[in-house]
Amino acid sequence: MNIDALLLARIQFAFTISFHIIFPAITIGLASYLAVLEGFWLKTRNPVYRDLYHFWIKIFSVNFGMGVVSGLVMAYQFGTNWSQFSAFAGSVTGPLLAYEVLTAFFLEAGFLGVMLFGWNRVGPGLHFFSTIMVAVGTLISSTWIIASNSWMQTPQGFEIIDGRVVPTDWLAVIFNPSFPYRLVHMVLAAFLATALIVGASAAWHFLRGNRSVAVKKMFAMAMGMLLLVAPIQAFVGDAHGLNTLQHQPAKIAAIEGHWENTPGEGVPLVVFGWPDMKAETNRFAFEIPHLGSLVLTHSWDGQFKPLKEFAPEDRPYVPIVFWSFRVMVGLGLLMIALALWAAWARWRGTLYESRRLHKVALVMGPAGLVAILAGWFTTETGRQPWVVYNVMRTADAVSPHGAFEVGLALVLFIVVYFAVFGAGIGYILKLIAKGPHPFEPPLPPPDEKVSAGVATSSRPLSAAITDRNVHFGD
Amino acid sequence: MGIDLPLLWALIILFGVFMYVVMDGFDLGIGILFPFFPDRTDRDVMMNTVAPVWDGNETWLVLGGAGLMAAFPMAYAAILDAFMLPLVFMLLGLVFRGVAFEFRFKASDQSRHLWDKAFILGSLCAAFFQGVTLGAYIDGLPMLNRNYVGGPFEWLTPFTAFTGVGVVAAYALLGCTWLIFKTEGPLQDRMRHVARPLIWVVLAVIGAISLWTPLAHPDIAHRWFSLPNLFYFAPVPLLVLLVTFSLIKRVGREAHAGPFVLTLCLVFLGYSGLGISVWPHILPPDITIWQAAAPPQSQGFALVGALLIIPLILMYTAWSYYVFRGKVRAGDGYH
Numbered sequence A: 001m002n003i004d005a006l007l008l009a010r011i012q013f014a015f016t017i018s019f020h021i022i023f024p025a026i027t028i029g030l031a032s033y034l035a036v037l038e039g040f041w042l043k044t045r046n047p048v049y050r051d052l053y054h055f056w057i058k059i060f061s062v063n064f065g066m067g068v069v070s071g072l073v074m075a076y077q078f079g080t081n082w083s084q085f086s087a088f089a090g091s092v093t094g095p096l097l098a099y100e101v102l103t104a105f106f107l108e109a110g111f112l113g114v115m116l117f118g119w120n121r122v123g124p125g126l127h128f129f130s131t132i133m134v135a136v137g138t139l140i141s142s143t144w145i146i147a148s149n150s151w152m153q154t155p156q157g158f159e160i161i162d163g164r165v166v167p168t169d170w171l172a173v174i175f176n177p178s179f180p181y182r183l184v185h186m187v188l189a190a191f192l193a194t195a196l197i198v199g200a201s202a203a204w205h206f207l208r209g210n211r212s213v214a215v216k217k218m219f220a221m222a223m224g225m226l227l228l229v230a231p232i233q234a235f236v237g238d239a240h241g242l243n244t245l246q247h248q249p250a251k252i253a254a255i256e257g258h259w260e261n262t263p264g265e266g267v268p269l270v271v272f273g274w275p276d277m278k279a280e281t282n283r284f285a286f287e288i289p290h291l292g293s294l295v296l297t298h299s300w301d302g303q304f305k306p307l308k309e310f311a312p313e314d315r316p317y318v319p320i321v322f323w324s325f326r327v328m329v330g331l332g333l334l335m336i337a338l339a340l341w342a343a344w345a346r347w348r349g350t351l352y353e354s355r356r357l358h359k360v361a362l363v364m365g366p367a368g369l370v371a372i373l374a375g376w377f378t379t380e381t382g383r384q385p386w387v388v389y390n391v392m393r394t395a396d397a398v399s400p401h402g403a404f405e406v407g408l409a410l411v412l413f414i415v416v417y418f419a420v421f422g423a424g425i426g427y428i429l430k431l432i433a434k435g436p437h438p439f440e441p442p443l444p445p446p447d448e449k450v451s452a453g454v455a456t457s458s459r460p461l462s463a464a465i466t467d468r469n470v471h472f473g474d
Numbered sequence B: 001m002g003i004d005l006p007l008l009w010a011l012i013i014l015f016g017v018f019m020y021v022v023m024d025g026f027d028l029g030i031g032i033l034f035p036f037f038p039d040r041t042d043r044d045v046m047m048n049t050v051a052p053v054w055d056g057n058e059t060w061l062v063l064g065g066a067g068l069m070a071a072f073p074m075a076y077a078a079i080l081d082a083f084m085l086p087l088v089f090m091l092l093g094l095v096f097r098g099v100a101f102e103f104r105f106k107a108s109d110q111s112r113h114l115w116d117k118a119f120i121l122g123s124l125c126a127a128f129f130q131g132v133t134l135g136a137y138i139d140g141l142p143m144l145n146r147n148y149v150g151g152p153f154e155w156l157t158p159f160t161a162f163t164g165v166g167v168v169a170a171y172a173l174l175g176c177t178w179l180i181f182k183t184e185g186p187l188q189d190r191m192r193h194v195a196r197p198l199i200w201v202v203l204a205v206i207g208a209i210s211l212w213t214p215l216a217h218p219d220i221a222h223r224w225f226s227l228p229n230l231f232y233f234a235p236v237p238l239l240v241l242l243v244t245f246s247l248i249k250r251v252g253r254e255a256h257a258g259p260f261v262l263t264l265c266l267v268f269l270g271y272s273g274l275g276i277s278v279w280p281h282i283l284p285p286d287i288t289i290w291q292a293a294a295p296p297q298s299q300g301f302a303l304v305g306a307l308l309i310i311p312l313i314l315m316y317t318a319w320s321y322y323v324f325r326g327k328v329r330a331g332d333g334y335h
Helices: A003-044 A047-080 A083-117 A124-153 A170-174 A179-207 A213-247 A249-256 A291-297 A318-348 A355-363 A367-383 A403-434 A452-471 B005-036 B040-048 B054-071 B073-082 B084-106 B112-139 B158-182 B185-216 B218-225 B229-233 B235-251 B258-278 B296-323
Strands: A158-161 A164-167 A269-276 A281-288 A386-388 B281-283
Touching: A003 A047, A003 A124, A003 A179, A003 A367, A003 A403, A047 A083, A047 A213, A047 A403, A047 B054, A047 B073, A047 B084, A083 A124, A083 A164, A083 A170, A083 A386, A083 B054, A083 B073, A083 B296, A124 A170, A124 A179, A124 A367, A124 A386, A164 B296, A179 A213, A179 A355, A179 A367, A179 A403, A213 A249, A213 A291, A213 A318, A249 A269, A249 A291, A249 A318, A249 A367, A269 A291, A269 A318, A318 A355, A318 A367, A403 B084, B005 B040, B005 B054, B005 B084, B005 B112, B005 B158, B005 B258, B005 B296, B040 B112, B040 B185, B054 B073, B054 B084, B054 B296, B073 B084, B073 B281, B084 B112, B112 B158, B112 B258, B158 B185, B158 B258, B185 B218, B185 B235, B185 B258, B218 B229, B218 B258, B229 B235, B235 B258
Parallel strands: none
Antiparallel strands: A158 A164, A269 A281
């Protein structure tokens, strides 16, 4: 194994997983949003909810397709690039992934067809049930994959026998110390990212002069969601940080850019700076005294383990951890600010009028996704040099491939992902630009389109469709 | 002791892979047949026969991978190591194929042909490299101390290229008979015409692999042709012939679901033939399912879920097929 192939394998994993996480994040958020919209439609019979459902489900379906195909790649990449990890720890991560497939992927896939194409084929109750099953599936899926990732961060419930992991207590494996924090943090992040996208879509239509009831409704729902979730997320994030301090102190030291303790003094908070790994210090640092102690130990002079107390080969690459964390937190604070501004505007009655608010909401559209990526960069880079924290090093986890094969695969992935998912994101933006419209049920096929031999037999079905539409109360 | 966990897991994975082969087989087959049906309306109909179910079909492949990692991590690591490149090509093919379902209906009239091509090439590529991987798997993996020690291009041989083509033909036949089942009128008639030569090709492929593998691998020859095995296994080739000829007879007539069911039988027979050749090795030619098994704590934990949940999955999957039952017609526009 040479170092080049290791680096290429790491780049490939980072690249494919970064692309992938965008789609499930939106899937998680939109699936729940669609369930809420359909529930409101069935309860109130207010057509605005039905129209919004049919608008967002188109975006959902394109996004879901991209999530499926990019996720399929991930399920195999554990083996193609990290076979030593899989051989060593597959006895833990394998069953967790198997449960994810069994309880979540099949559930989503099984009900997705009815959700996407079954509006006229099943009754409204059964359709609503399908939407809920898909939404539940996305949450179950998050639970298993986060359990697996968290076990790699804070492993427990196992022994190592003959050089392989043997699980001894599955509850301890699943409910490992960082799992609850990471799960809540990620699901809320998915909701936030989706709310920001929905809000930005509405804002874009406002700025273009589209002030339909549906656009107003989705802006109000998005900003309401933001106000509800963004502050909770800040609280959860803080708790997650304290948990990390307890279980992965090197990661926290890297996040804080904290190189050494001065006896008897509190730890400052480094707001900005450039961590220099060689000199073991921060260049151009701007610090606030004692704030680091306050945030992490909730005391004026509290101290926590600095980077210098870890051997250099046990430290993560500090600049990425340090900066991606700041990007995430900064965006989170902006989200709270946007939510408060929108709440104030609503109270003043200018929620649908303020162009400045709409412009900011538009710019903040991708902020949730960027924050998710930054957060994952923090936690995954912060786990290094370990693939399973303090148990297996990343360098020992890689498959014994040459640089050529790994490089070839990497180039192919980069080209294909940019082409395919670039096009897909383009289609999503095009769909969003069309805006919500009053839902028109699909008309029975006009006879001239149907070839002569089929025309007679197709009529009963057309009639059935027409009947169903009446039944749906359109 | 008591329950033979590795045996149960091997059966579950064999079942999952078989489900994948037949279900995504007809999805991929539709993509392989696309070039022969250039008309846009025909293509819409063909695609719509699977649009609501393709994602579930593909999920069986994820179950195969995840089940292998859970129950036989050593085999998962070795197989994915050995076949990294063909599997990456297969995955990229599936990426193009999968997004084409959505993108094709969202694209403008000018750019739709691009996603038609992505659908065709993606399906072909995925099917071909699945066949290549299958062939290379039968050929065996050189192992040392629980690690794969062959080269990165070990999978590239005339035999694997042949099995690649074989799987493409088998999937095309699955897709073709599925479409006979799900369409009607002129499109169905044309499918009947395409089916006939495909059946002969598939029979030839099965025959060639049946001769090639025992000639190349004395172990496999011994498995099939020693006594009394010969008597136990003789029904497999005989049934293949029987099914093929009844398929030939029925495909041109009024039958709708019949040819598809017969093709499923044919694929099942071919699959069990390969199973007979390889069993009980999970890493041919030497490593058995018991040697590659994960610790019982892992296999047992995952087994509980598999046995409880797979029946549920089969039930709601069947329900989903039931909701979208019947012939698909032009203008049924799911999109």
